[in-house]
Amino acid sequence: MTEILSPEKDSVEVVRQWTTERGxxxxxFDLDDTLIETNHVVGEWFDKALCMVxxxxxxxxxxxxxxxxxxxxxxxxYDRYHNHPRIWxxxxxxxxxxxxxxxxxxxxxxxxxxxxxxxxxxxxxxVSGASEVVTSFKNAKVPMCVLTHSNPAYAMGKVWRxxxxxxxxxxxxxxxxxxxxGVFALKALLTDRKVDPKKTVYIGDSLRxxxxxxxxxxxxxxxxxxxxxEWPPVGxxxxxxxxxxxxxxxxxxDAMKAQIGM
Ligand SMILES: [Mg+2]
Numbered sequence: 670m671t672e673i674l675s676p677e678k679d680s681v682e683v684v685r686q687w688t689t690e691r692g693x694x695x696x697x698f699d700l701d702d703t704l705i706e707t708n709h710v711v712g713e714w715f716d717k718a719l720c721m722v723x724x725x726x727x728x729x730x731x732x733x734x735x736x737x738x739x740x741x742x743x744x745x746x747y748d749r750y751h752n753h754p755r756i757w758x759x760x761x762x763x764x765x766x767x768x769x770x771x772x773x774x775x776x777x778x779x780x781x782x783x784x785x786x787x788x789x790x791x792x793x794x795x796v797s798g799a800s801e802v803v804t805s806f807k808n809a810k811v812p813m814c815v816l817t818h819s820n821p822a823y824a825m826g827k828v829w830r831x832x833x834x835x836x837x838x839x840x841x842x843x844x845x846x847x848x849x850x851g852v853f854a855l856k857a858l859l860t861d862r863k864v865d866p867k868k869t870v871y872i873g874d875s876l877r878x879x880x881x882x883x884x885x886x887x888x889x890x891x892x893x894x895x896x897x898x899e900w901p902p903v904g905x906x907x908x909x910x911x912x913x914x915x916x917x918x919x920x921x922x923d924a925m926k927a928q929i930g931m
Pocket of ligand 1: 700701
């Protein structure tokens with residue numbers, strides 16, 4: 670008689686079997702847009718900020734122009750203040766000086782900063798399926814860690830706010846935002862964990878920051894969360910051979926299941 674497994678027990682068994690067959694000793698997850706929703710949440714906050722700016726705009730100025738400048742300035746300051754509320758105040762301050770937007774006064778700057786500080790402290794929603802994956806890895810006793818391109822306070826805060834992600838606390842490797850999240854950071858993590866890249870699985874959504882560095886350090890088992898589409902290569906990047914493509918983390922367990930023929 671075949672034992673009927675509950676979906677949860679089934680997922681744990683899939684993770685256990687998949688990792689055992691491949692000799693996996695560590696699972697490395699990216700955080701933003703892999704486990705938690707980030708991009709569209711930040712996008713909404715941008716739009717709200719632009720509404721605040723728009724409300725104070727004098728006649729003859731176009732919010733589209735501010736939007737374009739805002740993007741340029743954000744890019745320039747990104748490395749210095751990434752994932753920190755200060756970035757937004759700095760961006761608008763630059764706009765005021767460089768673009769002649771006198772209407773962006775101290776009062777508006779303070780309100781914009783407060784607005785983005787709220788984003789910094791909020792808990793964006795978990796990506797669908799993230800809880801099941803983290804819980805299944807935990808119950809299958811596969812060690813996990815997070816490699817994230819953000820400052821430690823941001824990463825810890827975001828993980829702590831979601832109870833199902835808490836098993837990852839104490840295993841977060843924040844990469845200094847001023848440094849590229851790439852081979853160097855990944856090698857440091859592997860050295861710290863004393864684990865062979867061949868015994869590691871990596872799960873992330875960025876081709877440039879997750880998939881390619883993981884491939885370059887010699888990780889064979891890579892799941893690329895590509896949201897169902899091939900990203901246009903930014904710098905001529907190509908998807909390395911053998912990378913497993915899944916639309917979202919909710920497909921991870923099923924993809925593993927198919928690979929072990931369960
Ligand atoms: Mg990401």
